[in-house]
Amino acid sequence: MAIASKLNHEGIRVYCICGDGELQEGQIWEAAMTSSHYKLDNLCLIVDNNNLQIDGKVENVMSIYPLGEKFKSFGFEVISIDGHDMNQIINALNKAKNVKEKPTVIIAKTIKGKGVSFMENVADWHGKAPKEEEYKLAMEELTHKNHEEAMI
Amino acid sequence: MNLEIIKATRQSYGEKLAELGEKNENIVVLDADLSGATKTSIFAKKFPNRFFDMGISEQDMMSTAAGLATFGKIPFASSFAMFACGRAYDQIRNSIAYPNLNVKICASHAGVTVGEDGATHQMLEDLELMRGIPNMRVMCTSDDAQTKWAVEEISKIDGPVYLRLCRYATPLIYDETQKFEFGKGVQIGEGTDATVFATGVTVSEAIKAKENLLKEGIDIRVVDVHTIKPIDEELIIKCAKETKKLISVEDHSIIGGLRKCNFRGSYR
Numbered sequence: 420m421a422i423a424s425k426l427n428h429e430g431i432r433v434y435c436i437c438g439d440g441e442l443q444e445g446q447i448w449e450a451a452m453t454s455s456h457y458k459l460d461n462l463c464l465i466v467d468n469n470n471l472q473i474d475g476k477v478e479n480v481m482s483i484y485p486l487g488e489k490f491k492s493f494g495f496e497v498i499s500i501d502g503h504d505m506n507q508i509i510n511a512l513n514k515a516k517n518v519k520e521k522p523t524v525i526i527a528k529t530i531k532g533k534g535v536s537f538m539e540n541v542a543d544w545h546g547k548a549p550k551e552e553e554y555k556l557a558m559e560e561l562t563h564k565n566h567e568e569a570m571i
Numbered sequence: 572m573n574l575e576i577i578k579a580t581r582q583s584y585g586e587k588l589a590e591l592g593e594k595n596e597n598i599v600v601l602d603a604d605l606s607g608a609t610k611t612s613i614f615a616k617k618f619p620n621r622f623f624d625m626g627i628s629e630q631d632m633m634s635t636a637a638g639l640a641t642f643g644k645i646p647f648a649s650s651f652a653m654f655a656c657g658r659a660y661d662q663i664r665n666s667i668a669y670p671n672l673n674v675k676i677c678a679s680h681a682g683v684t685v686g687e688d689g690a691t692h693q694m695l696e697d698l699e700l701m702r703g704i705p706n707m708r709v710m711c712t713s714d715d716a717q718t719k720w721a722v723e724e725i726s727k728i729d730g731p732v733y734l735r736l737c738r739y740a741t742p743l744i745y746d747e748t749q750k751f752e753f754g755k756g757v758q759i760g761e762g763t764d765a766t767v768f769a770t771g772v773t774v775s776e777a778i779k780a781k782e783n784l785l786k787e788g789i790d791i792r793v794v795d796v797h798t799i800k801p802i803d804e805e806l807i808i809k810c811a812k813e814t815k816k817l818i819s820v821e822d823h824s825i826i827g828g829l830r831k832c833n834f835r836g837s838y839r
Contacts, residue, residue, distance in 0.1 A: 422623065422635065423642030426599070446662070449631035457623075 421454070421462040421522075432516070436465045440472030442483045448493065454522040455494025462522040463515040464495070467502065469531040471542045490524045502527030534561050572778050577740040580771070581679035583718035584736050585610025588647060588677075591726055592618050598726065601636050601648045603629045608738070609649040609679045629654045633662035633674075640672040645726060648674060652681035652694035652735060656701060668704045668731050675725050676701075677734040681711075682822035684739035684772050699827025701733040702800045708753075709800040711735035713774035714744040717797055720751045728753070735771060735799075737822075742775045744795070756803040758810075762792035765816035768807075768829050770796045773820040791818075802832045 424431040441447065454462050466486070474480045483489070487497045496518045500507040508527070515523035531545075532538030535557040549557055592598050592614050599621045606612040606624060615622035625632040629650050636646035648655070655678040656663070667674045683693045701709050710725065710732065712718040718736070725732040751757065756768075760781060769777040777793045784791055794810060796803065811817055819829035 420638040420641060423639045423644055426621075426639075426644070427642060429642075446628075446630040446634065449625075449628035450634065452628065453625060453631050453635060456626075 421459040422457055424461055425457075425459070430461075432461050432463065433459075434463050434465065436467060438472070439466055439468045439470060439477050439483060439486075440480070442466065442486070443481045451490065451493040451495065451522075458520045459522045460519050463512065464522065464524040466524060466526045467529055468526050469529045469540075471531045471540065471545065473542065473545045475542050486526055490526075494521055496521055496523040497526065498523065499526045500528070502529035503533060536560060572775060573743040576743050578715045578743065579736075579738055579740040580712050580714070580718040581608070581610050581736045581738060582740075583712075583715040584649075584677055584679070584722055584734070585613040587719040587722040589613040589617050591723060592621065595645065595726065596621075597643060597645045599623065599639055599644045599646050601625055601632050601639075601646055603627055603632050603650040603654065605650055605679075608651070609677070609736075611647070611649045614647075629659040630662050633659040633676075634666050636674045636676075637662070637666040637670070637672050640667075640674050646674050647677055649677045649679065651685075651692060652678035652697045653692050656694065656697040656733070660700060663701075663707075663731075664704050668706045671706045671730050673729055673731070675732050675734065677722075677736060679736040680738045681735045682737060682739075682772060684737055684822055686739070688738075695822075695824040696827065697733075697735060698799055698823050698829075699831075702827070706731055707800065708732045708798070709735070710753075710798050711771040712797050713769070713771055713795050714741060716743070716745040716747060716749055717751060717795075721797065724751075724753055737772045739772055741772050744775055744778065751797065754798045754801045754803060756806045757795040757797065758806065759793040759795060760791075762790035763814050764789050765791045765818055766794055766810035766814045767791050767818045767820060768794045768796050768832075769820045770799065770829055771822055773822050777820050796829060796832070799829075799832060807832075 421433040470477045472480055477483055490497050498511045500511050511525045530539055538544045600611050600614045601623045602611045603625050604627045606615055632648055636648040639646045655676055681694045681697055685693045701707050710721055712721045767777045774795045781791050781793050821828040
């Protein structure tokens with residue numbers, strides 16, 4: 420898409436969100452090579468780096484680290500942020516827009532299941548739906564938390 | 572059939588692609604470090620800005636082709652059949668065929684006729700792999716005229732197509748006046764003793780066999796199955812009724828080859 424946008428002179432920016440576990444796939448690095456080879460400065464990759472995948476912690480299953488260095492050596496501009504901080508997210512996206520001649524990766528550190536006490540940092544919640552009671556509890560916690568934040 | 576002049580279908584593909592590139596600016600071509608062999612190099616020389624060498628990364632080539640198609644381009648992605656279909660099956664299925672994107676996968680060096688490149692390069696399962704994917708049309712052409720027709724024809728189809736091409740040079744079977752139709756086989760001769768179904772490089776071999784068998788008083792008909800999917804069931808049924816015996820000649824594993832298409836057709 421980023422190549423097509425350049426061919427068509429459309430000025431469209433392409434945003435791609437990846438999990439961290441899937442960076443173990445070989446194709447990701449094929450695409451990373453292509454992105455810098457074709458100087459795709461209209462491409463911004465965002466890595467949701469919660470360090471959990473289905474079988475457990477990413478570093479225990481198959482380490483992808485050091486991540487920033489990997490992307491840097493593949494020709495990316497690397498920006499690392501706290502993925503739960505909206506100001507940092509906005510600043511990073513703005514910064515990526517001004518990068519020339521190379522793609523950008525935003526490595527966003529996150530906590531899986533953030534805001535729900537029994538889901539936070541538990542790999543088991545990767546791909547299952549909560550039961551009715553769990554759902555209610557989760558929604559209560561999220562609503563309560565949002566309300567508290569709004570009061571501040 | 573002209574046995575004197577031989578030409579590989581990959582050469583015909585490369586020449587026609589470069590010609591089409593002039594008529595249609597949306598045609599873009601991708602290759603995975605094999606442009607000299609797949610003959611996309613002819614297009615690359617003429618239109619360097621619309622040619623993308625992806626290096627030896629077939630998976631990314633297929634995904635990039637899918638991305639280009641979402642922007643209205645008509646990507647032709649080429650490599651050897653083994654690497655295009657084998658290595659990048661996931662990307663072809665999920666990124667190209669399921670979303671029904673307009674990508675043409677034109678893979679050369681299919682079949683055992685690759686020869687000295689050896690077993691690792693002799694793709695014998697591609698027709699089965701590609702035919703099984705929803706939305707995918709599958710073609711395999713037998714000579715220069717048919718390949719050139721097919722390349723133009725598939726550029727007009729809105730959706731994914733797999734075109735199987737060969738390394739091995741084969742005789743010119745058809746002259747320029749021959750008419751082809753997508754999804755319709757070409758019946759060669761009116762023989763009634765048996766029907767031999769062939770595709771790609773095996774068509775000229777079947778025609779040679781037909782000529783030899785005639786000397787022994789056996790008159791077979793040959794059907795050139797250039798479109799593997801959708802298969803020409805009507806013609807298979809007609810031949811089954813008229814000749815009773817159906818034979819397939821394969822440059823592919825028998826499992827999932829033409830034989831399977833014929834059986835499916837003749838069941839009805």
